Amino acid sequence: MANRPYIVGNWKMNGTRALLAEARAIDRGAARAAGVRVAIAPPFTLINPMADAVQEIGVGGQDCHVQPSGAYTGDISAPMLKDAGASFTIVGHSERRAMHGESDAVVLAKAGAALAAGLDVIICVGETEAERDAGQAESVVCAQLQGSLPTGEDVAAKVTVAYEPVWAIGTGRVPSVDDVSAMHRAIRDRLVAIYGEDGAGVQILYGGSVNAGNAAELLSADEVGGALVGGASLTAESFLAIVVAAGGSVSE
Numbered sequence: 667m668a669n670r671p672y673i674v675g676n677w678k679m680n681g682t683r684a685l686l687a688e689a690r691a692i693d694r695g696a697a698r699a700a701g702v703r704v705a706i707a708p709p710f711t712l713i714n715p716m717a718d719a720v721q722e723i724g725v726g727g728q729d730c731h732v733q734p735s736g737a738y739t740g741d742i743s744a745p746m747l748k749d750a751g752a753s754f755t756i757v758g759h760s761e762r763r764a765m766h767g768e769s770d771a772v773v774l775a776k777a778g779a780a781l782a783a784g785l786d787v788i789i790c791v792g793e794t795e796a797e798r799d800a801g802q803a804e805s806v807v808c809a810q811l812q813g814s815l816p817t818g819e820d821v822a823a824k825v826t827v828a829y830e831p832v833w834a835i836g837t838g839r840v841p842s843v844d845d846v847s848a849m850h851r852a853i854r855d856r857l858v859a860i861y862g863e864d865g866a867g868v869q870i871l872y873g874g875s876v877n878a879g880n881a882a883e884l885l886s887a888d889e890v891g892g893a894l895v896g897g898a899s900l901t902a903e904s905f906l907a908i909v910v911a912a913g914g915s916v917s918e
């Protein structure tokens with residue numbers, strides 16, 4: 667059976683408990699959109715209250731430490747995410763790679779830690795504008811996949827890949843549908859090379875300035891199985907419009 671479109675909100679460092687009202691509204695809408703799978707990755711502080719407040723949507727982390735516990739001041743481990751109510755975590759977001767110096771090897775270790783804790787993982791990859799201009803976008807992304815994706819028995823079913831061109835994040839700029847299709851086909855080929863036939867079932871999300879106006883077109887590109895949404899996931903109105911574009915009907 668084909669996967670349902672997967673629409674994931676990444677709230678980044680946004681939101682206090684007041685924003686849980688939006689999560690509840692998103693949850694109510696998602697409950698009516700049976701054809702679409704919906705999740706939110708809020709800041710760590712909201713994982714537990716959000717998990718308690720919603721029934722339909724998945725709740726996840728935005729990162730985790732490579733170790734399950736220890737003297738790592740300020741960090742959060744995968745077992746802690748699981749204990750707080752998360753079912754998945756994002757790893758390797760370009761903001762972590764750039765601002766926290768996370769290499770592919772670190773992302774791979776974090777993905778392994780998440781899987782070991784019983785979490786699914788969304789692994790982010792994407793090229794910078796300079797890399798795209800230099801004609802290196804596909805080679806950069808394929809190298810990131812090769813270095814960041816965990817392998818092993820039954821792992822592919824727990825992995826989602828998010829392709830996020832760095833230059834499209836938070837900028838209002840998006841690649842052409844042809845460019846998204848070409849990159850997602852290249853990612854699919856790499857997934858099949860890594861996971862064999864299981865690689866055909868891994869969902870590949872597009873992320874970067876997705877909004878209600880462009881979602882339907884971006885989601886129509888080849889091998890796009892959903893979206894990882896930043897800014898437009900912060901209100902129920904804009905996020906549910908993307909859920910509708912993905913094929914869900916959220917009306918009462």
Ligand SMILES: O=C[C@H](O)COP(=O)(O)O
Binds near residue numbers: 759875
């Ligand atoms: O994880 C989400 C992405 O970084 C996209 O963010 P954005 O939708 O605000 O461009």
